[in-house]
Amino acid sequence: MTEPDVPPPLPEEPETNHYRPSGQQWLLVGFIVAFGAGFLLYHGLKDNGLGQSAALYVGIPVVIAAVVTLLSPAKKPVGTAMKVTTILLLLSVPVLGEGACCVLLAAPLFYLFAFLTAEAVATARRRRGKSAGPAAFVIPVLLGLLVLEGATPALTPRADSVSSATRIVELPAGKVAAALSLPMRFDSVPRTGILALGFPTPQHDSGGLDIGMSRVINFDGAHHRSGPVAQHHWGTQRSALTLRIATRTANSVTFIPISDTSPMATWLRWDQIDVSWKPVDDHRSEIRWQVNYTRLLSPSWYFGPIERLVTWRAADYLIRGIDTGNVAGHSYHPSAQ
Structure with a gap:
């Protein structure tokens, strides 16, 4: 008997490991x-x-x-x-x-x-x-x-909005105009709530309440960042909001913005600010601070409520910033127009 032909063994193929990222x-x-x-x-x-x-x-x-x-x-x-x-x-x-x-x-x-x-x-x-x-x-x-x-x-829906705040202050109605003509006391009024998250801090207000004059509110700049860290997009330079007194009555005043170089200008545009007051009794007054503005951030359904909250808190902060303590013996006399 003859042995059957056995095919030669095939050469072994080298193993290939296919790389697969983890x-x-x-x-x-x-x-x-x-x-x-x-x-x-x-x-x-x-x-x-x-x-x-x-x-x-x-x-x-x-x-x-x-x-x-x-x-x-x-x-x-x-x-x-x-x-x-x-x-x-x-x-x-x-x-x-x-x-x-x-x-x-x-x-x-x-x-x-x-x-x-x-x-x-x-x-x-x-x-x-x-x-x-x-x-x-x-x-x-x-x-x-x-x-x-x-x-x-x-x-894009309409972006014009209105916010207002009202407070009763310990000041006769006849003295409110005199208090408003004084510079705001920003340094003694703490910012609370959403305003404390890092919004620009107002530092100085020029004061004044005569029709046609400008009133300037100065803000601080962002903190300087050193090294390779990108500088704050708000900038480290001081900024300002400039308002013009447009109208005055016995119990109201209207401010019209002239320019705004503050960081808030990237969020909204101030259109008009109306401040009015009325007596509560012989020693107290109710002050209403209304701000008309145009929202610049979208989407509106998200940033609209946030900006209404911020502007409402800002209006309330400005009422609290009125210098009611230095009005004793001080009367406001508008200049002749």
């Missing part, structure tokens, strides 16, 4: 890409006059969350997107020069749209190969419409 590496890539996209979008919108629009406050978190969710293979992409958003918000202070006040007030908006976008993208990835539900079309359209507020006039 989940942590993909997360790092997503973070870097998200940071770069957010950085470029931020400066692009700022340079084109859209720094106060929803394109910035809605568009940036949408882009960041979409990039992170698409590049992250983590089991919980939504949680990962929220963590990356938190890190980028913290980095916006030293890298972009944003103030803590701005970051705190904008953070809820960033988290909301980062969550909605990450959840939408993650759901789309899980349903890959399946028929897309109506949400796959509704959510992108809705986000697109929200992003365009402040950038497209047709999608």
Whole structure:
């Protein structure tokens, strides 16, 4: 018997290890890409006059969350997107020069749209190969419409608003005009609530209440940042709000803004300030401080209530700043017009 022919053994192929990035590496890539996209979008919108629009406050978190969710293979992409958003918000202070006040007030908006976008993208990835539900079309359209507020006039609602505050002060009605003509006592009135978050601090008021004269309120500058940290976008120089006394009656005065170089000019535009008062009894008066302004930040449904709160608190702060203690023996006599 002859042995059957046995084929020669095949040569062994060398083992090849295909490199596959780990989940942590993909997360790092997503973070870097998200940071770069957010950085470029931020400066692009700022340079084109859209720094106060929803394109910035809605568009940036949408882009960041979409990039992170698409590049992250983590089991919980939504949680990962929220963590990356938190890190980028913290980095916006030293890298972009944003103030803590701005970051705190904008953070809820960033988290909301980062969550909605990450959840939408993650759901789309899980349903890959399946028929897309109506949400796959509704959510992108809705986000697109929200992003365009402040950038497209047709999608931007009216921005004029009014806030007012009222207080009863220990001062006869006949002395209120004299008190208003004195410089405000900003140094002895603490700022509380939302005003204490980091808004510019008024330092000096020129005083005066004659029709046609200018009244100047000076503000301090932002703290200087040393080293490689980006300088505060408000600047370290002092700023001022200049008002003109437009009308005067026995129980009211109207201020019209002439110029505003304070950081608040990026949030809103003052249109008119009306101060009126009436007697409560022989020793007390009720003072009403009303501010008419135009909101500059979008989206309106988010920043509208915030600006109403800030302007209401500012009006109340100004009433408390009236120098009622140095009016004894001082009477206001308007100059001849």
